[in-house]
Amino acid sequence: MLLGTVTPSRTGGALHVGQESRATILVVDDQPFELAAVERSLNSLDLQIVKAHSGEEALQYLDDQEFALVLMDVRMPGMDGFEAARLIREHAPNRRVPLIFLSGARREEAVIVRGYASGAVDYLSKPVKPDALRAKVRVFVDLYHEREALRRQEKALGLRERQVLESQRRQAEEALLESQRTLSMLMGNLPGMVFRCSPDWSLDFASEGCQSLTGYSAAEFTASPQLWKSLMSPEDVERIVQEAKQAFAEGRLQTAVYRILRRDAEPRWMWARSAGVFSPEGELRFIEGFMTDITEAKTAETEKERLMAGLREAVRQRDEFLSVASHELKTPLTSLSLRVQVMRKEVDAHAGLIPRERLHKHLESAGTQLGRLASLVDSLLDTTRIISGRLSLRRERGVNLAAIVRAVASGFETQAMRVGSPLEIDAPVRVLGHWDALRLEQVVTNLLSNALKFGAGRAVQLRVEEMGEWARLRVSDEGIGMDEGVQARLFGRFERGVSDRHYGGLGLGLFITRQVVEAMGGQVLVRSEPGQGATFTVELPRRSPDGEGGGAQDEH
Structure with missing residues (x-):
């Protein structure tokens, strides 16, 4: 096992470890089982771990040895984590040891702000996910090794060069830590999910927003890189891959809209925008992007289309009805007009001599057409009453x-x-x-x-x-x-x-x-x-x- 655990003595000065090249981290927690859990989580890293059971004990270890990182529990009897962090900064202002708080309390903004004000670079909630803990520890261990390399270089340079490098190093570290805090805060508040995937579209990283978006945690996605594609239909996967190839080849961002099935089997619409990151040789290294849920907007768009289709159909029916109604009303009017003209001519030509039967025939025909007109008008009036809810019955x-x-x-x-x-x-x-x-x-x-x-x-x-x-x-x-x-x-x-x-x-x-x-x-x-x-x-x-x-x- 690569992991080495040291419980140092404070009577003989500095601590001595088996391999000087290993980075050493300090884990502070008053609960032995929590210390053991952290140790198990980090057992795959080439680290030396020093365990302290209180804030006071941690301060004494920090006086004797330099650590790459401090993982400190917030809630401890006596001196809590916030107080210990403050004393570390006061007594050793030039020793900028990165500190990550661990706490079982509910994650609240006020607590997070207090942690950052105490000098912490990050804040993890218990139980700590091993993947997340290892990822964060690896970042600061890498920073520690870089600092050590810089220090070795400084020994070969003069005082002026060392001062310049020290200033640059501090600025770089502060900028890096500040960027990490800002990035962590932004990704935690985005209404969606930030992701990174390999060229084969297997997911390498997903921000915490994936939980509310899909019902799956970030750890589940990183443990199963093909999980995201399984939430999509094969047709959408093939389409998006082809669109991405064309967009990246043309140096454009890719925008895609598609559906997924959440863990609870609820279909949701996603909007995603991604960019290809290429090596200097022009080879696609990975794909980064952001996605968010647009189901409500998509539903509203569908409803709008439905209403517009209904409106178009209503307009079509209106135009068709007006055409038919004009024809139906014109037919009896034309017949009635012709009958009146015939009767007028016969009256003018044979005043007083027109047989009664012929006049009755003309009048009967005119009456029939008037009845037809009245029936058409009644139908229109009844339809208007029905539509407006005013159809009355006299029982x-x-x-x-x-x-x-x-x-x-x-x-x-x-x-x-x-x-x-x-x-x-x-x-x-x-x-x-x-x-x-x-x-x-x-x-x-x-x-x-x-x-x-x-x-x-x-x-x-x-x-x-x-x-x-x-x-x-x-x-x-x-x-x-x-x-x-x-x-x-x-x-x-x-x-x-x-x-x-x-x-x-x-x-x-x-x-x-x-x-x-x-x-x-x-x-x-x-x-x-x-x-x-x-x-x-x-x-x-x-x-x-x-x-x-x-x-x-x-x-x-």
Whole structure:
């Protein structure tokens, strides 16, 4: 074993060690097991260790021998570590022995500041991680050997040269220690992780920020250099390696965005910037960089894209609706205008001699177009009320669904005959409920109009059933039908099952139907297959939410 442990006597002057080339460090702790733990951690280094059990004992050792480094416990009975450090600086101001505090107390800023004010160069929390302790001790041992080399050189120089070198040495050491303190403080407060890796992307160093970033400690990353790549997808690893090669070849920094899986399996987005460090011969020595978590920003960006897509779709629907609405409104207006012109010409040419039947025909056609216009306007108004949450229902007791179906079907007889679709009605005399009669009539009208439009040339069936506390209406046609994709969006606003060029309409009828039915506590369903027609089923509770029913009321 390379490690040598010395428990010196203070009666015979300076300590004597087996090998003068070894650096000696002083470990001060009142707990023997803590001293043993430090000794075990440093057993791989070529060091001589002197152990002291109190601050007073440490001061006596420092009077007798020079040490490369002092590792001192903060909390000791009697003289604590802070007091011992102060006395060391007061009694030997020219002997700048590096001192690292060890403490089991919680790491607090005030304690750290006090430690640095006492002359410490660093502060480690117990239990001390062996890798971290060895790394820090190795730095100061290397500094000690450099100082020793400088001292040997100074002996060969004159007084002036020695003074210049001493001044430079002190400045260099102070600058180095100050840089290390600053770097340690900065890396500890960065909202991310500083890293260094080999050209094969195996991680050599990770700052303490990796714990909060990934759930893994710095020691785990240095112990398993390939751990970081295992958190990434293979595709991202390959992409980043290629991007880095190109960036470093062009003398640029590399910026990468990718996802990792934390220790708790939570996916997180990383933003990383790295630079290649090259040897004088141009060979890549290692890669240094910084990374941070940008998951929240990435989520906000995704949400923004989703909202923008929704906005674009809304604008598209608006533009499409305006185009369709202008066409639908223009059609009855044109027909109405032509009928008025024809009647005016006939009146001018045959004043008082126009047969009553011809005038009635013209007026009936004009009335039909006016009704169509009124229906379109009503649909637009209903849609506006639904969107703004102002759709109102006027519930009435004893509303007869069967009678409403027969009345609406009677109004469509002329249109049904014109398109060749006979209406077949299967309904009892009464199916009573607590409903809004006008809105219910609107539902039946929309469904029947839809069936005649897409089932033209074949029979349309209307069936009304009473099922205890529920009523059911089915409207079936044998027309073109639709696939599942169309069914999924059929009840949306401005949606149509087929092109408006062939069938027209604003795409609001089924939207309004569903909203009205659901407002009355019911549901509307569709079952269809391409070429096999469609069946729309409306199910309504016969009693309103307040418990009033229509079963015993007179027919409406």
